[in-house]
Structure formats: structure tokens, C-alpha cells
Amino acid sequence: MKKDLEIPEVKDIHVAAVKVYNTSFEVDEWNAYIINSGSHDIEMVLIVSKGRKDGKETSTMRHKIEILPAGSFAKIEFLQEDVLKLNNEFHVSFFLNNKMFDKKFVFQANSVKQSKARKIPVIPEAGILAK
Template sequence: MRKDIDIPEVKDVHVAVVREFNKEFRSDEWNAYIINNRGISIEMVLIVARGFEGKKETSTMRHKLEKLPPHSFAKIEYMQDEVTALNNEFLVTFFAENKMFEKKFFFPKNSISEDVVATIPVIPKKGILAE
């Protein structure tokens, strides 16, 4: 039975965190983004985000995007500094090519740091891609 289920591999869809200046609060902050670097739109994007380490755990946040055009990105959520010190997990599910895709993106605890920012696809800023 299980061998008959086709689970397609997720390619060219990423989750990244980017350090940005917030003009309203006059401070730098981390924001999580979903990136569609595919040549086609992805639809009905569902994102479940949570942070955890041992007994510490954040609330589970759920986000939905109707459609994310090709070679574009959308903000998922603001990430407090206290949350970046935890393991952070983003479970992304979406539809494309008449199939459902799913992938878990992971940032290990303390891996979100300005010391490791690099060029990321599509977003014209430096950030960190999830594993």
C-alpha cells in the first residue's frame, strides 16, 4: 500500500530568515519568509511553525497563502530573539502540478545569527536558508 503512494520531492521552495530594519520600531528584527524559486506558481500554501527545545515550546503558528507566483517570496512571520535561540521548524505543504508537496524546514537552535548570513535565492537581501 505505502509503496503505491507517490510523495514528490520538494525542489526550489525554501524557508529563509532575514535580518531587516523595522522603521516603525527603529530596530533590527528577524523575519521568516517562504521562497518560491520554481518556474510555476504554488497554491494553497499551508505553513505550520513552532519553536522548541526540551520543555520550552512556543505556540504553534499556522499561516496560509492562496497563491505564491513563480520566483517570488512572502513573509511568514516575525521571529523574536528569544525564539531564534530555540530549534525552529516550518512544515510547508502546497499544491503544484496537480500534486500535493510537503517538506519540513529546520533551523537548529542558535543557528540564526548575523555571523552566518549569505546570499539567498529571490530575496534581494542576505539571510539564512533552513536545512
């Protein structure tokens, strides 16, 4: 039965950490974003995030985006400094052309640092792409 399931490869969808200035709190902070660098809108985007390492674990966060247009991005959540010391997983599921896609993106512990920020798709600021 499992061999009969078609699991399409996820392309042009990314999760990135970007450091931005929060005007309300007057501080730079890391935020996680989902990026659609493809040429088609994706629908019913479900994101489940969790941080974990060495027995430490964060709460599970769930997010939903009805439609993420082609060539756009959306904020997922704020990333606290303490959470960046953990492995942060973002499990992303969405529909494209009536097919369901699914992929897990991971920021390894201590990998989100300003010195590692590079040009990323769609977002004008430098950031770090999850693997």
C-alpha cells in the first residue's frame, strides 16, 4: 500500500530566519518566515513548529495560512534567543494543483546567527534558510 502512494517533491518553498527591527520594542529580533518562490499560489498551508534538544522541548505551535501567493512570504513566528539553542523544526504541509505536499525544515541548534545570513529568495533582507 505505501509503495502506491505518490509523495511529490517540494520545490520553491522555503523556511527562513530573518533578523528584523521590531519598532514596538525597539530591538532587533529573529523571525521565521515561509517563502513561496514558485510561480503558483499554494493553499491551506499548515505549519507545525517545535524546538528540541537533549531532553529540552518547546511547546508545539500551529499556524495556518489560507493562501500564500506566488513570489511572496509570510511571517510564521518570533524566534526567542533561548529557542535558537535548540533544533527548530517546521513541518509544512500545503496544497498545490489539488495535490498535498509535505516537508520538514530544520534549523540546527545554534545555526541562526547574523554572521551566517545570506541573500535568500523573495525577502529583501538577508536571512538563513532551514534545511
